Amino acid sequence: MEQGQKIVGKEPIIELRHINKHFGSVQVLKDVSLTVHKGEVVVIIGPSGSGKSTLCRTINRLETIDSGEIVIDGAVLPQEGKQLAALRSQIGMVFQSFNLFAHKRILDNVTVAPRDVLHTPKKQAEAEAMELLRRVGVGDQAHKVPAQLSGGQQQRVAIARALAMHPKAILFDEPTSALDPEMIGEVLDVMTELAREGMTMVIVTHEMAFAKAIADRVVFLEDGQIVEESTDPKAFFDEPATERARLFLRALEH
């Protein structure tokens, strides 16, 4: 673990500016601004219902916003069409429930988007996919279908699927929350490895030890607001600056 020596760039990849969002009459995001720089690992924590997942999902417009601006690598996120699809393809996403394509073999799960979106030739797409599957440790599962894999294996395939698009950043929306405890480690290991290689990551998680170890920056969200933000995760977890963060962390200990 050489977290301290990792170089985080100054170049912003994801910028959220004054994001507001309502679900009906409930405001779930309140004037949220957040910038994620190249190579940075931003971990979003907070109580359930605080808007963490919603925030994560607004970044590639799986959730629409009421006001504010989302900028991906210098380009404002459009509301629809080709440009939206193009920007989405640059931001990978890993879901809580894996969402592997149930009818496709593991290998095809990874190749379908590169072939469809980037028009990568089949042979090349499959070679790259095999390489990625091996990297996340499921190379020998390539010809099975998702239902034949364990949750941990499925989630690692989902990470490989996201990587196949050569994304500029990957969003992780509670990637281990649907996993049996004994499978959480294998997924976190793959994510740690990615972080070490310099991937830009936004992670929504409940795994505090993992957050502490991997984060370049911790964002504590409560009631749709960023309550505390820290570039020193150790300090944050040991001694948060705000009372609300302190209460949240203390509640987790019990």
Add this chain to the structure above:
Amino acid sequence: MNGAHTSIRDILYEPPGPKARRAIFWATAASLAALAALAALIVRQFYVTGQLDGKYWSIFTRYTTWRFLAKGFAGTLEVALSSSVVAFAMGMLLMMGRISRSRALNWLCTALIELSRGIPTLLFIYFFFLFAPQLGLKLSAFWKITLPVAISAAGVVAEVLRSGVNAVPRGQTEAAVTLGMRGRSVFFKIVFPQAFRYVIPSLIAELVIVLKDTTFAYVVNYADLMQNAKVLISNYDALLSVYLVAAVIYILVNYALNKMSVAVAGLTRTPAMPGK
């Protein structure tokens, strides 16, 4: 039967006790006796009216009778298959219109689906048989039966397909769009293949209905199994024997289709959903 399988009956009812078992025994015995009496009565009536006479049955020892029925059966299959293909194509279009974001298209397809489902097949046949020619639409007997049967099934096919599309978890679409895939690709490469698998059994069940609807072919004078059976009957006056044989043929085909549907349902029931 108390095999190892759990049947619907085992789920719905608790196992019978001694009293209930006795009641079941006597109820079964009484029903069987009643059925046997009814069957005997029917056979007796046929005997009295002479339908069991050898001359009505001997036609089935002749090769030409079977060849004639086989020809009709080929006609039935032709109409059933063509209708199914046309119904599937129309159902697919109606379904896509029904789920499209265009309000007008949505409304139009909903209306067409309701018409297709609500109007009896026979009315569609009368339309093509009696009314369409007045509009200058001259169709062969084959299309006069194939089109109405197809139109009549299209609405159900559309709704079956739509239920399949709705059953595909939202996460599948979300995963596809976050990878940069666009509308048409998402639908045809991710959503529809899964939706189709879900509804194969229902589509096969609809095939049975299409097959039964083809018996209306006699209305337009198309030579299907039913029509040829009628010809045999009027030639030989062999009402019972010919209808019985025709009925057995229809039962066998539909039984095979139902078996197929169950088999396919079993194949596709392997856990298709990721996660838990």
